Amino acid sequence: MKKLCLLGLFVTLASQSVVADNLPTPMENKDAFISHLMKQMTLEEKIGQLRLISIGPEMPREMIRKEIAAGNIGGTFNSITRAENRPMQDAAMRSRLKIPMFFAYDVIHGHRTIFPIPLALASSWDMDAIYRSGRVAAKEAAADSLDITFAPMVDISRDPRWGRTSEGFGEDTYLVSRIAGVMVKAFQGSGANAADSIMASVKHFALYGAVEGGRDYNIVDMSPVKMYQDYLPPYRAAIDAGAGGVMVALNSINGVPATANTWLMHDLLRKEWGFKGLAVSDHGAIFELIKHGVARDGREAAKLAIKAGIDMSMNDSLYGKELPGLLKAGEIEQSDIDNAVREVLAAKYDMGLFKDPYLRIGKAEDDPADTYAESRLHRADARDVARRSMVLLENRNQTLPLKKSAKIALVGPLAKAPIDMMGSWAAAGRPAQSVTLFDGMTRALGAESTLIYARGANITGDKKVLDYLNFLNFDAPEVVDDPRPAQVLIDEAVKAAQQADVVVAAVGESRGMSHESSSRTELSIPASQRELIKALKATGKPLVLVLMNGRPLSLVDEKQQADAILETWFSGTEGGNAIADVLFGDYNPSGKLPISFPRSVGQIPTYYNHLSVGRPFTPGKPGNYTSQYFDDTTGPLYPFGYGLSYTEFSLTDMALSSTTLNKTGKLDASVTLENTGEHDGETVVQLYIQDVTGSIIRPVKELKDFRKVMLKAGEKKVIHFTITENDLKFYNAQLKYAAEPGKFNVQIGLDSQDVKQQSFELL
Numbered sequence: 001m002k003k004l005c006l007l008g009l010f011v012t013l014a015s016q017s018v019v020a021d022n023l024p025t026p027m028e029n030k031d032a033f034i035s036h037l038m039k040q041m042t043l044e045e046k047i048g049q050l051r052l053i054s055i056g057p058e059m060p061r062e063m064i065r066k067e068i069a070a071g072n073i074g075g076t077f078n079s080i081t082r083a084e085n086r087p088m089q090d091a092a093m094r095s096r097l098k099i100p101m102f103f104a105y106d107v108i109h110g111h112r113t114i115f116p117i118p119l120a121l122a123s124s125w126d127m128d129a130i131y132r133s134g135r136v137a138a139k140e141a142a143a144d145s146l147d148i149t150f151a152p153m154v155d156i157s158r159d160p161r162w163g164r165t166s167e168g169f170g171e172d173t174y175l176v177s178r179i180a181g182v183m184v185k186a187f188q189g190s191g192a193n194a195a196d197s198i199m200a201s202v203k204h205f206a207l208y209g210a211v212e213g214g215r216d217y218n219i220v221d222m223s224p225v226k227m228y229q230d231y232l233p234p235y236r237a238a239i240d241a242g243a244g245g246v247m248v249a250l251n252s253i254n255g256v257p258a259t260a261n262t263w264l265m266h267d268l269l270r271k272e273w274g275f276k277g278l279a280v281s282d283h284g285a286i287f288e289l290i291k292h293g294v295a296r297d298g299r300e301a302a303k304l305a306i307k308a309g310i311d312m313s314m315n316d317s318l319y320g321k322e323l324p325g326l327l328k329a330g331e332i333e334q335s336d337i338d339n340a341v342r343e344v345l346a347a348k349y350d351m352g353l354f355k356d357p358y359l360r361i362g363k364a365e366d367d368p369a370d371t372y373a374e375s376r377l378h379r380a381d382a383r384d385v386a387r388r389s390m391v392l393l394e395n396r397n398q399t400l401p402l403k404k405s406a407k408i409a410l411v412g413p414l415a416k417a418p419i420d421m422m423g424s425w426a427a428a429g430r431p432a433q434s435v436t437l438f439d440g441m442t443r444a445l446g447a448e449s450t451l452i453y454a455r456g457a458n459i460t461g462d463k464k465v466l467d468y469l470n471f472l473n474f475d476a477p478e479v480v481d482d483p484r485p486a487q488v489l490i491d492e493a494v495k496a497a498q499q500a501d502v503v504v505a506a507v508g509e510s511r512g513m514s515h516e517s518s519s520r521t522e523l524s525i526p527a528s529q530r531e532l533i534k535a536l537k538a539t540g541k542p543l544v545l546v547l548m549n550g551r552p553l554s555l556v557d558e559k560q561q562a563d564a565i566l567e568t569w570f571s572g573t574e575g576g577n578a579i580a581d582v583l584f585g586d587y588n589p590s591g592k593l594p595i596s597f598p599r600s601v602g603q604i605p606t607y608y609n610h611l612s613v614g615r616p617f618t619p620g621k622p623g624n625y626t627s628q629y630f631d632d633t634t635g636p637l638y639p640f641g642y643g644l645s646y647t648e649f650s651l652t653d654m655a656l657s658s659t660t661l662n663k664t665g666k667l668d669a670s671v672t673l674e675n676t677g678e679h680d681g682e683t684v685v686q687l688y689i690q691d692v693t694g695s696i697i698r699p700v701k702e703l704k705d706f707r708k709v710m711l712k713a714g715e716k717k718v719i720h721f722t723i724t725e726n727d728l729k730f731y732n733a734q735l736k737y738a739a740e741p742g743k744f745n746v747q748i749g750l751d752s753q754d755v756k757q758q759s760f761e762l763l
């Protein structure tokens with residue numbers, strides 16, 4: 001019905017326009033449809049399409065609607081209900097050409113139901129679970145009238161000082177690339193034009209995770225080989241999976257800001273990779289070209305960005321203002337603007353909005369009576385995915401699982417922390433709907449619960465840090481201190497511990513500590529909480545640390561002090577229930593680290609797949625004149641791929657089907673996995689390959705495949721991996737992607753360090 005009306009409209013307008021061709025608008029042919037529409041657009045209307053505007057609570061709605069009706073806005077972000085967005089779409093339908101708006105939002109790890117943070121999702125190594133989280137997010141977001149998300153965030157992060165480590169999928173190119181594709185498919189479902197899908201806009205293109213020193217917004221300086229080999233593949237994987245959009249990074253790359261980078265945007269993204277979708281700037285990034293020092297003023301910034309191929313200006317202040325003058329002065333071409341407009345319109349077409357501008361807004365009478373209704377949440381999915389994402393780091397003397405009959409003291413500033421449970425970028429999630437650890441354990445223990453609770457410590461005792469974390473939340477601070485003196489809190493917790501059989505301490509970071517603009521110089525648990533841990537340890541009671549944090553922490557002392565450590569990250573709406581499931585053994589943990597945990601900040605970077613060096617350190621041998629730090633143990637505290645289970649697994653009988661591989665052949669690598677323990681459980685069998693000699697230095701190993709396998713207690717299974725020439729390819733010094741003949745080591749393990757090895761020769 002709507003489709004017909006719209007067609008009718010374009011026919012009428014076309015017959016009135018200068019380019020009257022009297023042909024029906026060819027809705028089914030995207031290119032022809034857009035060309036036809038563009039012929040009717042004025043310059044102002046075209047530039048309007050390039051403006052993406054944030055709808056804050058303070059924004060005068062009437063003014064926004066006027067601007068939309070005048071054709072001056074192409075899309076908005078941060079307005080997230082049907083009731084909010086419908087009047088804006090109505091305004092667009094009153095505009096001369098009735099070009100629909102799109103509505104965007106940062107749907108990163110859930111929309112109303114919050115799933116674990118992306119780093120946690122990656123820890124599951126479970127592609128079905130990750131897909132499920134993205135699909136639910138898309139359905140919920142689409143049901144709230146959203147058309148596009150600025151996700152997935154696939155920046156490789158190898159420096160945990162960077163606060164946005166939480167928002168990505170870790171340090172490994174292969175794992176992050178796999179997840180990138182899964183997330184795009186999950187968001188876009190049967191197609192970005194489906195009513196229950198949202199378009200994915202992969203970010204931050206490119207290399208944002210490599211900001212120098214892990215300091216947010218800092219520069220990136222990187223060799224082309226490293227880019228192509230390690231950092232670019234995840235973006236490419238998202239695009240190959242069909243991502244309709246790309247968000248351009250805030251950082252510079254080798255001296256040129258991404259937002260003004262014609263090599264990045266034209267040569268690589270569009271020419272080399274064939275990307276045909278929408279390129280959106282990050283928030284205010286065009287203006288920031290002045291601060292980067294590549295544009296003298298706003299006019300030059302707008303020129304550089306449009307020339308580089310930034311289609312849409314997020315939180316625009318410059319495209320609307322400067323593009324008309326730049327065109328008039330001949331400093332930019334009409335085609336610069338037209339190319340960008342074409343991509344915005346194409347994205348709207350792909351989102352199904354020309355066929356039905358109300359595709360996701362729906363009819364007013366169908367609006368949910370209560371946006372926050374429990375019935376709109378997907379709690380069962382969130383709980384299941386959350387428990388799959390937790391990593392058991394320590395479990396001495398089988399401290400875990402806990403017996404429900406035990407008397408448990410629950411302490412720590414994160415035990416009752418509904419906001420932190422959700423993690424940062426928690427979209428439309430509501431703290432009031434998240435299950436805290438206290439709630440989850442209480443529920444699991446039932447009516448007879450003897451849980452003893454004491455806060456024990458504040459998140460931090462450092463006023464400066466506290467003020468920083470609450471900077472944006474003056475009305476209702478996120479991190480609320482217990483005003484009692486630190487020692488009083490500790491004494492109370494110690495008393496609780498003394499009355500209990502076992503102590504569970506929920507410690508780590510508040511969610512704001514692992515967020516945009518939250519780079520840290522230390523990776524330890526804040527001092528106030530470390531004092532608490534020390535005091536708890538001194539009670540002699542078995543101590544379980546439940547960690548909540550958004551990045552690897554350095555846990556050297558805690559590894560000694562705690563009997564068990566469960567890394568739960570920020571686990572989302574159902575976090576408390578999911579953690580309780582793991583603590584009480586209703587779920588056997590199966591997560592593996594997607595990023596190495598360093599012993600100290602000084603060790604960074606500790607990523608496992610580093611390049612070979614001429615003087616490698618050999619464990620067990622003296623370190624002199626080898627590559628290491630002499631004042632600490634070499635290697636990470638917990639390696640990439642590491643994670644324990646309540647059961648035991650063994651790997652035996654690793655074998656290769658041949659000691660040679662032809663360029664067109666296949667090699668089978670197999671290993672026997674056995675559950676030698678007493679519980680059923682899942683683990684991740686990981687395949688690593690080392691190219692021993694190459695024309696350029698190669699990594700000491702690289703993840704190439706993995707399987708998440710469920711085995712009953714006592715069960716055994718032979719796991720097979722297929723290796724082909726494709727798995728051996730890399731970018732050489734000329735950036736040619738090819739495999740080189742020679743020796744390859746194949747390693748199979750349950751983490752990246754403890755592996756079995758066999759070798760073969762590529763002929």
Ligand code: BGC
Binds near residue numbers: 106203
């Ligand atoms: C972030 C982006 C985000 C945007 C809109 C920026 O500050 O860097 O990742 O999509 O804000 O919220």
